[in-house]
Amino acid sequence: MTSWLLLAEAGASAAGTPEGGLFDLDATLPLMAVQVVLLTFILNALFFRPVGRVVEEREGYIAISRSQAKEKLAQVQRLEADLKEQLKDARLQTQKVIQAAEQESDKLYREAIALAQAESNASREAARREIDNQRSAALGQIRSDSDKLADQIVDRLLAAS
Amino acid sequence: MAPPIASALHLRLPLAELEVGKHLYWQLGNLKIHGQVFLSSWIVIGALLALVVIGTRKLERNPGGIQNLLEFIWDYIRDLSREQIGEKAYRDWLPFIGTLFLFIFVSNWGGALIPWKLIHLPSGELGAPTADINTTIALALLVSLSYFYAGLSRKGFRYFEYYVDPTPIMLPFKIIEDFTKPLSLSFRLFGNILADELVVAVLAFLVPLIVPLPAMFLGLFTSAIQALIFATLAANYIGEAVHEEHH
Numbered sequence: 001m002t003s004w005l006l007l008a009e010a011g012a013s014a015a016g017t018p019e020g021g022l023f024d025l026d027a028t029l030p031l032m033a034v035q036v037v038l039l040t041f042i043l044n045a046l047f048f049r050p051v052g053r054v055v056e057e058r059e060g061y062i063a064i065s066r067s068q069a070k071e072k073l074a075q076v077q078r079l080e081a082d083l084k085e086q087l088k089d090a091r092l093q094t095q096k097v098i099q100a101a102e103q104e105s106d107k108l109y110r111e112a113i114a115l116a117q118a119e120s121n122a123s124r125e126a127a128r129r130e131i132d133n134q135r136s137a138a139l140g141q142i143r144s145d146s147d148k149l150a151d152q153i154v155d156r157l158l159a160a161s
Numbered sequence: 162m163a164p165p166i167a168s169a170l171h172l173r174l175p176l177a178e179l180e181v182g183k184h185l186y187w188q189l190g191n192l193k194i195h196g197q198v199f200l201s202s203w204i205v206i207g208a209l210l211a212l213v214v215i216g217t218r219k220l221e222r223n224p225g226g227i228q229n230l231l232e233f234i235w236d237y238i239r240d241l242s243r244e245q246i247g248e249k250a251y252r253d254w255l256p257f258i259g260t261l262f263l264f265i266f267v268s269n270w271g272g273a274l275i276p277w278k279l280i281h282l283p284s285g286e287l288g289a290p291t292a293d294i295n296t297t298i299a300l301a302l303l304v305s306l307s308y309f310y311a312g313l314s315r316k317g318f319r320y321f322e323y324y325v326d327p328t329p330i331m332l333p334f335k336i337i338e339d340f341t342k343p344l345s346l347s348f349r350l351f352g353n354i355l356a357d358e359l360v361v362a363v364l365a366f367l368v369p370l371i372v373p374l375p376a377m378f379l380g381l382f383t384s385a386i387q388a389l390i391f392a393t394l395a396a397n398y399i400g401e402a403v404h405e406e407h408h
Contacts, residue, residue: 021182022355027192028295032202033303039206039264044256047213051228051235052255054220061222 183285195293197282202290205271209263238262238392245396250315250403254396257307261300262392265291269354269384273361273377289354289384297351301343304395312402320402342398346391353387 185196216227224232238259242251246258272289280287290296312320324335357380364373 020184023294024182024184024195025295025298026194027189028195028198028293029299029302031194032198032290032296033299035199035202035206036260036264036300036303040257040260042210043213043260043263046210046217047231048235048238048256048259050217050220051231052239054222054224054228055232055235058222 185282185285195285195295197285197287198290198293198296200282201271201277201287202268202296204275205267205290206264208271209267234263235259241389241393242396245393246400246403249405250311250399251396254307254311254399257303258392258396258399261304261395262388265300265350265391266385266388268296269388270381272354272358273380273384288358291350291387292355292358294347294351297347298343300350300391301347304346304398305339305343307395308398308402311399315403316405323402323404326406342394346394350387350391353383357383 184198185200187194187196187199212227213231216231220228239251239255241262242255242258245251246254268289268291272292277287291300309320312323316322324332326335357376360376361373361380364376
């Protein structure tokens with residue numbers, strides 16, 4: 001402090017005036033210090049605190065929204081995987097159902113065809129049997145008729161002779 | 162040869178002579194204060210406060226206009242103080258560091274940009290408040306007080322371990338440091354700003370056109386750098402004081 005005062009005096013004497021000079025220390029110093037301290041409190045109230053609050057709120061908001069978005073993304077991915085699984089199951093099931101239905105219809109078709117074939121075979125067999133019966137009956141009839149005719153012929157011929 | 166030139170310069174440069182060491186004295190009781198320093202400091206503080214008040218009138222989550230600028234400044238100061246002081250303590254000291262930076266910055270730039278010469282004072286002339294040694298010593302002593310306070314309030318008397326930190330041999334150097342810190346802080350700022358004003362004034366007196374312009378731009382650059390240096394060093398000293406050794 002003394003060295004500064006000496007410098008101040010030197011400055012004052014160099015300027016050639018009883019007061020003044022570059023290094024003229026006086027009550028400006030403490031008053032300026034008080035003024036700067038006051039300015040610190042004023043700026044703290046008007047600037048640093050409110051702006052800091054806004055910036056930090058925004059940072060918090062961004063962090064929270066980010067984590068929420070990440071959570072949602074994870075949820076979406078989980079749901080997507082879930083749905084894919086379900087979709088695969090559903091596809092498998094449909095395939096199974098389709099296969100079963102195809103087999104069923106095939107079976108039904110075959111059964112129906114077999115049934116129809118059996119029926120047609122049976123009716124053909126019946127028809128043939130009927131035909132055979134009728135033929136044998138007709139043959140019998142013819143034979144008996146021919147026998148009767150032959151008898152008659154023989155009788156007529158015998159009667160005539 | 163030399164004395165005639167010096168005296169000629171003395172005669173030819175009344176402006177440069179007028180700049181230095183003349184003050185507008187105000188009497189406050191039996192105390193004398195430099196009126197021009199307070200006048201110009203009130204003007205730059207008023208401008209700063211006006212900017213801050215207008216900019217923070219309607220703070221929104223989606224910033225616009227001046228709020229953007231203020232948030233940029235805030236962010237800049239926060240990064241500066243966080244880097245120098247450390248994550249744990251920077252919050253307490255951010256307003257102080259920020260005020261130092263803003264006050265010195267607007268003072269320096271105000272001294273360079275506001276046409277002070279249009280206002281005539283009975284004695285002395287208006288200029289950057291930081292071109293007065295009283296202002297810079299006041300700021301530097303505030304920094305000293307605050308780093309002592311920061312260290313003592315955070316660590317108690319363990320703060321003085323810092324003086325014998327690696328070895329007790331450091332003790333005298335660290336004590337000297339406590340005096341050289343405010344001395345270098347105040348004289349660096351004072352010297353740079355005063356020299357800048359004088360260079361511009363002398364150049365403007367010798368060649369009033371164009372030639373002073375580079376010096377003026379350089380002055381703006383220096384002014385900003387000085388504000389940054391002062392704030393960074395202040396934060397660094399506080400950081401040094403609150404720094405905890407990790408054993």
